[in-house]
């Protein structure tokens with residue numbers, strides 16, 4: 001399903017995103033900087049060590065690496081869902097240091113859609129606004145705009161059980177977008193979907209990003225997906241979780257089928273594949 005074109009009453013670009021860089025435009029100022037971030041769990045596992053990563057406005061950064069290399073941990077630390085054991089997470093707003101992220105600055109999409117099965121689509125998408133005290137009536141336009149962005153405005157009264165896997169994930173993305181986040185964090189959101197649905201959602205995600213100017217940090221195991229979507233691929237290795245290599249994807253956004261079959265796409269896939277194999281090879285005791 002593609003975006004509804006003229007039908008889609010798009011959410012306006014978030015004010016902060018628009019101020020930093022035009023939607024889909026060039027890479028802007030840093031939003032968040034992880035410096036020397038480590039994470040050691042109580043069970044003794046060092047999930048991350050010495051992670052240095054700066055995310056800039058307008059970027060689409062993929063974290064790619066073998067199972068257990070700390071991708072989800074890094075995302076959870078960015079989201080404020082986990083605290084680093086060492087190092088710092090520094091947020092920046094309008095060029096100035098911000099003491100902490102504001103909760104509305106972040107949208108999080110998990111691998112599972114995690115919808116409330118007893119509630120219709122509207123209530124599921126409304127949830128983040130409702131938690132902020134926004135009434136159903138006041139939230140209506142934002143909810144409908146978010147649903148239009150993912151092409152599901154006609155399913156506003158449907159229950160999750162009436163939706164396909166791809167549609168459920170679209171609702172989950174709409175829920176993450178309804179607060180107009182400055183940065184969207186996505187943890188393997190399309191891993192459970194079939195190839196065609198996955199490619200469609202990849203295209204729609206790029207369209208949404210271009211339209212809203214949202215910055216995206218995206219966790220995936222897929223070389224092909226990370227190459228298609230990203231402006232930058234961060235390849236991580238395990239034990240301890242760390243960055244092994246960074247690959248810039250220097251192709252214009254948004255992309256389409258022509259990019260998927262281009263020489264450039266193939267060359268970047270090859271380079272990314274090589275880096276991923278190197279990352280896997282470093283993890284002697286990896287639990288792959």
Ligand SMILES: Nc1ncnc2c1ncn2[C@@H]1O[C@H](COP(=O)(O)OP(=O)(O)OP(=O)(O)O)[C@@H](O)[C@H]1O
Pocket residue numbers: 041042043045046047065066067068069070071072073074241
């Ligand atoms: N809450 C926790 N307590 C203890 N160990 C944890 C916890 N969360 C993660 N770990 C460990 O930290 C390491 C990194 O986990 P993480 O989930 O970040 O990896 P990942 O790269 O996302 O893996 P996958 O690709 O399988 O999702 C793993 O060894 C994992 O077992």
Ligand SMILES: [Mg+2]
Pocket residue numbers: 071072073187
């Ligand atoms: Mg994970």
